[in-house]
Amino acid sequence: MDVFMTRREKLMSRMRAQQIDGYLVTQNVDIYYFTGTMQTGFLFIPSEGNPVFYVRRSLTRAQSESGVEVEELGSLRSLGERLKARYPSLFSNEGKAVIATEFDVLPVQLFHRLQAAIPMVEWKDGTMLVREIRMxxxxxxxxxxxxxxxxxxxxxxxxxxxxxxxxxxxxxxxxxxxxxxxxxxxxxxxxxxxxxxxxxxxxxxxxxxxxxxxxxxxxxxxxxxxxxxxxxxxxxxxxxxxxxxxxxxxxxxxxxxxxxxxxxxxxxxxxxxxxxxxxxxxxxxxxxxxxxxxxxxxxxxxxxxxxxxxxxxxxxxxxxxxxxxxxxxxxxxxxxxxxxxxxxxxxxxxxxxxxxxxxxxxxxxxxxxxxxxxxxxxxxxxxxxxxxxxxxxxxxx
Amino acid sequence: MDVFMTRREKLMSRMRAQQIDGYLVTQNVDIYYFTGTMQTGFLFIPSEGNPVFYVRRSLTRAQSESGVEVEELGSLRSLGERLKARYPSLFSNEGKAVIATEFDVLPVQLFHRLQAAIPMVEWKDGTMLVREIRMxxxxxxxxxxxxxxxxxxxxxxxxxxxxxxxxxxxxxxxxxxxxxxxxxxxxxxxxxxxxxxxxxxxxxxxxxxxxxxxxxxxxxxxxxxxxxxxxxxxxxxxxxxxxxxxxxxxxxxxxxxxxxxxxxxxxxxxxxxxxxxxxxxxxxxxxxxxxxxxxxxxxxxxxxxxxxxxxxxxxxxxxxxxxxxxxxxxxxxxxxxxxxxxxxxxxxxxxxxxxxxxxxxxxxxxxxxxxxxxxxxxxxxxxxxxxxxxxxxxxxx
Incomplete structure (x- = not known):
């Protein structure tokens, strides 16, 4: 098991304890910590199962550096649909899926775009989750x-x-x-x-x-x-x-x-x-x-x-x-x-x-x-x- | 009129045209652009009247560098009350005051704190306002x-x-x-x-x-x-x-x-x-x-x-x-x-x-x-x- 997987396992175990269904990692440093690449995009880590790194740029470089599955991000607007297709059990619950992200660094404007792209989700501040693991x-x-x-x-x-x-x-x-x-x-x-x-x-x-x-x-x-x-x-x-x-x-x-x-x-x-x-x-x-x-x-x-x-x-x-x-x-x-x-x-x-x-x-x-x-x-x-x-x-x- | 005042006047004129009552400037570079100091805190620019820079740190340095009035920020929680006391006409309207800030850089967590500290306000994305003036x-x-x-x-x-x-x-x-x-x-x-x-x-x-x-x-x-x-x-x-x-x-x-x-x-x-x-x-x-x-x-x-x-x-x-x-x-x-x-x-x-x-x-x-x-x-x-x-x-x- 590589170190990046070990780190993700720690996160996933804490997510399950806190009833968080997924973590959308957005910050370059956090993405590097969990994948080994610092290319830009959105890394989705489900509480169970495998992560996907939706890469904005550079896809080719992320492919060569990352241990996780990567896909081209394309239009941000379609991210919600793609997550739903990739993680049907998570996003088809009766209730809303609970998704955490880094409120301490994520800008408001990008957060609003994510909220629009991934509707029917309850967003949680996942700052401490990641910072405590990295500690x-x-x-x-x-x-x-x-x-x-x-x-x-x-x-x-x-x-x-x-x-x-x-x-x-x-x-x-x-x-x-x-x-x-x-x-x-x-x-x-x-x-x-x-x-x-x-x-x-x-x-x-x-x-x-x-x-x-x-x-x-x-x-x-x-x-x-x-x-x-x-x-x-x-x-x-x-x-x-x-x-x-x-x-x-x-x-x-x-x-x-x-x-x-x-x-x-x-x-x-x-x-x-x-x-x-x-x-x-x-x-x-x-x-x-x-x-x-x-x-x-x-x-x-x-x-x-x-x-x-x-x-x-x-x-x-x-x-x-x-x-x-x-x-x-x-x-x-x-x-x-x-x-x-x-x-x-x-x-x-x-x-x-x-x-x-x-x-x-x-x-x-x-x-x-x-x-x-x-x-x-x-x-x-x-x-x-x-x-x-x-x-x-x-x-x- | 110093250059910083000229810049603020440009912003205020655009704010009035867009029915924005105040701009809460939060980012270090924008604060510098409008005041001449890059100390941290919150710069409030009303659509009419004088601005106040509520300084987190360093107050002494902001005092020596800034052309605008500075006050110690103190507890962020009291910022709403202080703005109300300082700008009574603005915050005592029948409707909510419309306040713009930099959604493109402001982190979600800090925005949530500002929303709690300054309630009864309609927040607007003021990103383009500032970026267009700076252009x-x-x-x-x-x-x-x-x-x-x-x-x-x-x-x-x-x-x-x-x-x-x-x-x-x-x-x-x-x-x-x-x-x-x-x-x-x-x-x-x-x-x-x-x-x-x-x-x-x-x-x-x-x-x-x-x-x-x-x-x-x-x-x-x-x-x-x-x-x-x-x-x-x-x-x-x-x-x-x-x-x-x-x-x-x-x-x-x-x-x-x-x-x-x-x-x-x-x-x-x-x-x-x-x-x-x-x-x-x-x-x-x-x-x-x-x-x-x-x-x-x-x-x-x-x-x-x-x-x-x-x-x-x-x-x-x-x-x-x-x-x-x-x-x-x-x-x-x-x-x-x-x-x-x-x-x-x-x-x-x-x-x-x-x-x-x-x-x-x-x-x-x-x-x-x-x-x-x-x-x-x-x-x-x-x-x-x-x-x-x-x-x-x-x-x-």
Whole structure:
């Protein structure tokens, strides 16, 4: 049984438990997860029986890559009739068939077209169904994330070797991106959230990195301007200021995420101490990184540690621009489940891959922190990050 | 009057003509277009009166960048009450207020939350309202696109100087991306279509570029694998095969798009001729590039020219993988209006910026073609592309 079939079986078993008759998978990443191809179209997975991938484009490529049966989509309007013909027992019930799809990403306009094309159906939000299955990674997924960890480390070391006083933040980012691209990075990290975008991460020095932005992370940065309002911009690196290197790449579809803090010279006492508090929070989090620990508990513990250090208002962003989490799942997307945040009471489980990123923001001065990505194992964790830790002091340049 | 106000006035005038009482702008790019900031939240534009941007994050940054009044969003659930309090005449009508939003990009889940938060409202699809206004560019937008054209040319010339036999396609792409990044490219081109993504364009040699993919363009390419199924991959450049350099960048939010075909050595007769037919189609299209010409007509003419050349089945993709257009508007996104395609009967207008990209695909051999971006002027066009044209023969390397 191939991995894609295993994933579909998991989905089908949950669908049956929730009385869902079919799942219409519409998003490129979800389609890839369940079929092995990322061509566009609609993948129909019935609660029992075989799936069909109705392909918009490219049919020939989907045929060569997908393990499931593929058909040309043709007119969307006929999709309902074709589903009925292909799955007569499902769509000829007395009651309406219950069909789930990804309400979190599917645009309203396309949903309305699907509703018109497939009438006599009760639509359900299947977002959590898919996201919860994707939360637990299989060995082949963990291997891809490991490869991404190695490429991220290569790029990080290249950045550490290249950083110079007077260099623009975006030039440092260019070094990172070029290294990653040459080693298989697709050029961006996919992100599920509406209006969220990330390319290779957040890299910036001093005050530029402390400028808040819309991005759902503890460090956004000034960016290149209001139309590209995050990550690296044209600020030049100065001595004795933190250089945040929060980077990741996407190898064979899988994302990795890691942060290190560098400085040319020395940080002042307050920032140096804040960095050490971030490391302390990470170590204390690691102690509880075992199956069964509540995700929420890890976040609450980190809040307490930040408070004990007198750094609450700097933790995970400054004051009103703080984000309310300590970490997030990663995989095909950078914003996967679980989230280490209030309200996420689900326990850690083996197979989860989580980026944990305690950071402190000081307006006009910069952001310091550390982030590793971890695999939850049967009896604890494995650190997937392979980069050296600690504040990276680069010496005079 | 600042440009953002001018844009809002255009929208408000159209809203009044269509009996729409308010527009709730939700998408980052649209919010930027109407306010000058790309922070997240909900921008409410009434058909008469002043707008309010309810900001989710970052309020401080939105305050400093936006020309419109901003307020903290707080709980989404209270948005309806706050709109009612702020716009009493609008929401206290006998009938329901008619509110438009972007159904083409807004996810179903968020729409359902908005419906719950703002009850007693009739929701309308406002997609075309915004896309049609954005179709006509102002001078400040055209200037940004011009800057992007210059950066694209720099990167193209760097690629022409760097291409070597034995170089991997993705290495050539890395040269292009690094050049663009150093000159202000944000790292990707934004794209509006669901499941569509593009980073710096489509660069590839020979058969790799002729492999079809889901991307809504005439050339997709093999990419790095099934999870990154477009543009450059690990194929190495060989002699006498077409190297397609379909690239663009995003400068100050604005996208540019251009294609050139290079070869180390010489193309065979058939591909060389196909390239010349592509240039011929472009020249014949330019002859009709004046206000009043129907967008559809330009596409139909190009089909006729391809057919006369005996190249119909290679035109804009091979056989069933063909796309059905000759060009597309560009601006803040790479897939703007107008589209030069069947059914688009609207006439060209001054201020439109259109990428026109006749291409021919030969399976196992490659893709050849040319693409320029044009501004429609009062009496014709201005070519915004500044790169040299013609098949770029690189000589032995």
């Amino acid at each position: 637990i990674k299989g060995p082949e997924e963990i291997e891809a994330i490991r490869r991404a960890a190695v490429v991220t480390d290569l790029a990080f070391e290249k950045a550490a070797a290249s950083a110079r006083i007077g260099m623009r933040d975006v030039e440092l980012m260019t070094v990172i991106e070029a290294t990653m691209r040459e080693h298989g990075h697709m050029g961006l990290m996919r992100m599920r959230g509406y209006n969220q975008e990330i390319i290779t991460g957040m890299v910036g020095s001093g005050r530029a990195m402390a400028i808040p932005t819309y991005f759902d992370g503890p460090a956004g940065g000034e960016g290149l301007g209001p139309a590209s309002p995050q990550s690296s911009g044209n600020k030049t690196i100065g001595p004795n200021e933190p250089i945040l290197v929060d980077i990741g790449c996407c190898i064979d579809g899988y994302v990795f995420d890691q942060t290190r803090t560098m400085v040319i010279g020395e940080l002042d006492e307050e920032l140096d101490r804040a960095y050490r508090v971030a490391e302390h929070i990470l170590r204390r989090t690691e102690e509880k990184l075992v199956p069964g620990t509540s995700c929420e508990q890890l976040y609450i513990q980190s809040l307490e540690l930040a408070e004990q250090a007198g750094l609450s208002e700097h933790y995970m962003g400054f004051r009103q621009d703080q984000v309310k989490f300590l970490g997030h799942g990663i995989g095909l997307e950078v914003d996967e489940l679980p989230v280490l945040a209030r309200g996420f009471r689900l326990p850690l489980e083996p197979g989860m891959v989580i980026a944990i990123e305690p950071k402190f923001t000081f307006p006009e001065r910069g952001v310091v922190g550390i982030e590793n990505t971890y695999l939850i194992t049967d009896d604890g964790f494995e650190k997937l990050s392979v980069s050296r830790e600690g504040l990276i002091r680069l010496g005079g340049r | 006509i560019k102002g001078p400040e937008e055209i200037e940004a696109i011009r800057r992007a054209a210059v950066v694209t040319d720099l990167a193209f010339e760097k690629a022409a100087a760097s291409a070597r036999i034995g170089m991997r396609d993705v290495e050539l792409m890395t040269v292009i991306e690094a050049t663009m990044r150093e000159h202000g490219h944000m790292g990707l081109m934004r794209m509006r279509g669901y499941n569509q993504e593009i980073i710096t364009g489509m660069v590839g040699s020979g058969r790799a570029m002729a492999i079809p993919t889901y991307f809504d363009g005439p050339a997709g390419g093999e990419g790095l694998g099934p999870a990154s199924p477009q543009s450059s991959g690990n194929k190495t450049i060989g002699p006498n095969e077409p190297i397609l350099v379909d690239i663009g960048c995003c400068i100050d939010g604005y996208v540019f798009d251009q294609t050139r075909t290079m070869v180390i050595g010489e193309l065979d007769e058939e591909l060389d001729r196909a390239y010349r037919v592509a240039e011929h189609i472009l020249r014949r299209t330019e002859e009709k590039l004046v206000p009043g010409t129907s967008c559809e007509q330009l596409y139909i003419q190009s089909l006729e020219l391809a057919e006369q050349a005996g190249l119909s089945e290679h035109y804009m993709g091979f056989r069933q993988d063909q796309v059905k257009f000759l060009g597309h508007g560009i601006g803040l996104e790479v897939d703007e209006l107008p589209v030069l395609a069947r059914g688009f009967r609207l006439p060209l207008e001054p201020g439109m910026v259109i990428a026109i990209e006749p291409k021919f695909t030969f399976p196992e051999r490659g893709v050849v073609g040319i693409e320029n971006t044009y501004l429609i002027t009062d009496d014709g066009f201005e070519k915004l592309s500044v790169s040299r044209e013609g098949l770029i023969r690189l000589g032995g390397r």
